[in-house]
Amino acid sequence: MGQVLTPVPGLASTTAAGLARRLAEGQWVAVETGLGDVHATALDLLDRVAPDRAAALSAEVTIDMDTTDVEVYGRLKQVAFNHQGQRVGRPHVALWAECSVALAADLGDGRDDPRASSADLLGRALATLPTSATAGRVRVRADAGYFAGQLARACLFTGVEFAIGARRTAPLWRILDGVAADGWTDAVDMTDG
Template sequence: MRLGAPDAALTRFSGLAAVTELIDRLGIIDKLDAAVGPIKDRDRGCSAGQMLVGMSAAQLCGEDFLVGLDRHRADTAGQALTPVPGLASTTAAGLARKFIEGQWAAVETGLGDVHTTALDLLAQVDPDRAEQLTADVTIDLDTTDVEVYGRLKQGVAFNHQGQRVARPHVATWADTAVVLAADLGSGRDDPRATSAELFYRALAALPAQARAGRVRVRADAGYFAGQLARAALFVGVEFAIGARRIAPLWRILDGVAADGWTDAIDMTGAQVAVADYCPNWWPAATQLLIRRVRLDLDHGQVSGDPRARRRRTLHPAQRALPLDDLATVAKVDGVFAYSFIVTNLDVSTPAAAAQAEYWYRHRTKVENLFRDTKHGAALRHLPSGHLAVNRAWMWGALLAATTSGWLHHLTAVPP
């Protein structure tokens, strides 16, 4: 082994060659620029699309601060492979602050054009897969908190856990693992207030051939309010939304017959049941889907701490019991963790109910995308005190995940 100066002809990030090729094939920069429009008086230097894609490429190379753009810029060999060479941190921050509100929304329009092009390419590579993706479409809505520490950062607030956070609110096309629409709020922002608007924007960003198929939307209990359900109803989209474990639902659960349960699909010890429940101002076809999962106390699936998170999923009559008493109950009646879902999906038969629950359970796909944006890109951190710069950084991470999603689909070898 010989120690010496780094060889400028080598780079650790040769995978950028595939990313850059895909960005060129899909025309991501051109489509973003066409949708966003000019952000400067003079037509020179980096455009809006180049700035966002440049941030995305730097994050894919492991950079999680703005200064990482300068490190990426200093990688001579890497600059020959990156989609936007020469982007400096100060340039990127300055360009981000030139965006106006409508131009942030236009990013989603450009992204929708990218999805259309990608789907057309996929139809050439794997027609069966493209047809499958457009025949049955799922939109996931969710939020994730990004903790920050600067007390002067714009657009952040303390959440219920006492953390100072910004809160990306994202709609994804679950089947392709790509992003459709996104907002950046603070720790005080309730996603229910803007869920309908975000859903409509996500629907608009879907390719036309995908909107022509069956479209469903799913969300967790943070969206347990009628806004999203009504928005879905108005455009003919089926929905499934997690429900909070409130007292009326526990009373409904107590009325479920012992033979009203059917085994869940691919989930050991889980069963599902259906009950009548339609809150005020929800679509008339709304019903309640209940899932219960038997817990094994011998394997430590229930904590002795009454404040434990899983304790909240137990029946209220069992929630405060010490472990010894719970063990006695488990031998007689069983101890279950319960989840509630309000939906207008077809749950008219036990098989249909089990299938609806199985589909809803895969809502965790959006959590996988958040994991990719935080650990594969750099959404685990927001580097600036300016809200506009942090929005650009968020979109850089979301573009990184979207690029990776389409790269996997377009390069996968059909079976």
């Protein structure tokens, strides 16, 4: 009795991915709902001890959507080969950037295209944000892997500001070349530099 409490290190990504595969879709929904409850409770507690910090976190929220390949080894893993020939799992994660906490996530294999489920991932991320955080300014920042009209439309329809990266492809350059010099608008809240 009376043992000293010590922190437990986080799971390795491959272990976490293996455990995540054991959850059914309904269980994933319950996990994300639980995360939302934890975030709301934490924000309420923070409001009691540091109301200025809680207000700042609620005033501006950035949801960072990202995906990365996690290389795994072993032919029995339930993953696929990516375009580089690596056996990988591909987590798709929506993070509350200012708090560095996950809001929603999907776990796919090396062939999964994150664009296909990006609007759904955003919807689930918004649903797990505390109510006070959705009352402020909400933004989405997504890398080029999420460059899809359906994500942009989901942002527009929910009143979320967004920035989605785009790969510099020849068709994109042709479109940009067609924009007149006076057809550009300065970016909001950005200085020259």
